Amino acid sequence: MAAPTNDVHGKSGNAAETKNERHNLEAVKHTILVLSGKGGVGKSTVATQIALTLKQRGFKVGILDIDLCGPSIPRMLNVQGSNVHQCSQGWVPVYADREQRLSVMSIGFLLSSNDEAVVWRGPKKNAMIKQFLSDVFWNDLDYLIIDTPPGTSDEHITVVEGLQQYKPDGAVLVTTPQAVAVGDVRRELTFCRKTGIPVLGVVENMSGYVCPHCAECSNVFSKGGGESLAKQFSIPFLGCIPLDPQLTKCAEEGKSFIDAFPSSSSAGAIQDVVKTLLQGGQTLKT
Template identity: 65%
Template sequence: MAENESNMSGVQRVVLVLSGKGGVGKSTMTTELALALRHAGKKVGILDVDLCGPSIPRMLNVGRPEVHQCDTGWVPVYTDAQQTLALMSIGFLLEDPDDAVVWRGPKKNALIGQFVSDVAWGELDVLLVDTPPGTSDEHISVVENLKKHRVDGAILVTTPQAVSTGDVRREITFCKKTGVRILGIVENMSGFACPHCSECSNIFSKGGGEELAKLTGCPFLGSVPLDPLLSTSIEEGKNFIESFPDTATFRAINSICQTLLKSLEAA
């Protein structure tokens, strides 16, 4: 058995998280979906291949631990004692977390290939792959390397504005050209959730992601408001899912999680 097959053989489902542009909350959605999946009793992994902006280690408050080797490759960093949420990120491999990754395409692609083949994930229900914004050769490298095992589909993250949904159209084209199934679109920052009265106000606009899903025939997974409680949790590396289970934002994320699980089970 090839090395990449042996390290990925215990991974049941692989889901890419894509965005047409930066700043739409793709890494936030990856983190919160991972926590929601764990909350639902799943064993989850995150492969952070956003090489120039690896923010997930901070969001999960894991610091910069040493990455250890085992017989089959790198051991992922576990965020909990029960080892139900595993993470691998380039952020663990940089000498200085503020270092810029000034690499040409071949070096980036080689690291992505290593990340896919050389991380000893063990048994996972779902592996979420946080990708860079856009449709670069890193995306092609991710898809090509993962397809040696399997790719169950992609989640596309957008904000409601037309400039963001327009960029997501390019992601839809990318998925169609590479044969990746679109599991659905998530509209992030869909209104502002007031932490005092829980009322939701539309600061930017609303419904752009849902409208795009209708126009393109993609499933709409749901919308998540701009919530100061979520923003603070992400900044401080706290588990929003556990801390604020009675909020509309938690219900939105949990609903997206449940819809995703149903879609994966139906695949």
Template identity: 65%
Template sequence: MEKGKEDRGNLAGVQHIVLVLSGKGGVGKSTISTELALALHHAGKKVGILDVDLCGPSTPYMLNAQDHEVHQCDSGWVPVYVGQDKNIALMSIGFLLEKSDDAVVWRGPKKNALIKQFVSDVAWGELDFLIVDTPPGTSDEHMAIVEALRPYNPLGAVLVTTPQAVSVGDVRRELTFCKKTGLRVLGIVENMSSFVCPHCSECTNLFSKGGGQELAEHAGVPFLGCVPLDPQLSQIVEGGRYLFQEFPKSLAFPALASIAHLILTGASQYSQ
């Protein structure tokens, strides 16, 4: 049952919670999570990112925020605010490590305890969307995330795949996970569906294409769109440049803006 606003604690001001899932690593789940948050921000929404990929916290690096520190307030942890207007809130285990390249060598119970603490003890304030970047797979960490968020009635999950058959097959298992845990599937995103030439801006299909859309149709869930692989975005991140300014110039931006629009539309429908 959904909690009343007065019982939601630090999530009382969060309107919609969206989980981003992938069946395997390396499909760009964290990239899609970050870019989706930026696209929603560009659409005028207040956005937070909760990075619960405990063994691979890459979101702080993507947003050039890896050297920031997390502070405490009366309500718990204060997230790191990034962007020109400091209007995107970010929380990650990366902020809690002594060194950015420290390995998290923890057993399941300790990971699950931190996940629950992230859900309850981060003072998010007022947000339109909280994007939850999850680890790849369908492990006990995912069960801990879903169970911790269930009382807050998450909007649903976005599943990320690449066009190859292996990745699409893993997403089938992710669909089964969502069905078994009662998590609504907002749709499937096919990432790296093509390669954008940095010289002529022509798109070329490096892999097969259409696997994500075919899977969505077969599973009866929405297909949110294809996102091209834009090497310029990778160069921006690797060079420590300001992704907030450069992202709207990317050829991947229209695809992410369209996906954000579909999620906004879905959020409006599910709220009715």
């Protein structure tokens, strides 16, 4: 892996690094973690669509992809293969648009090829996450969206500990309607409560299937599991996003779905999720 000059094995407790970390993250107004109890629920897709929607609303947005073993954000934004450069404040993120209103940092930019596997033990993963949190120069973001790996591992604890002093706004939990996925999100809720991370709400992804020909929505994986969970635990329900072949194609090709298909029901659902997210918490309003 061709990493920048900083040593990912180095300790993060020295004064210079602490000063740099404070500078870089204090330039971010709002930080939102996107969590899921299990893989395959579309967490990265939801994180990307939230970021694109916020950018469309005129905000300056960054995405930090800390899913070290499965970095999919670069492909979804069509920036895979980009190089990470450095400035005096640290790493300069990769911009996904000409206006430089959407920036991305991912382990995918530091790998020699798309097929390279990250075969690391926990300490090295945690060191990399700490470096991502401290050394990326976001340069006055309105929103930083952090796409996390599935589960509640030590990688999540590292992120929470690294963000504590900056008081992140909270977490968006992503589930699918099935009972298995909802059960895993219950454990994610417990993780948030134990670590003091506010829960901003639940998104039920893959909630129905939108036919590309007639636009009718069929409930392939049942419906309502995420909403029921939100009611049970008295947390906000942000909305449902259906399965949509057009959304899948845009994610594969690195295109903005909400720009390409603004009148589709799925784009409307994503807009509603972000609208509810912004309306639900006073701290998120800019």
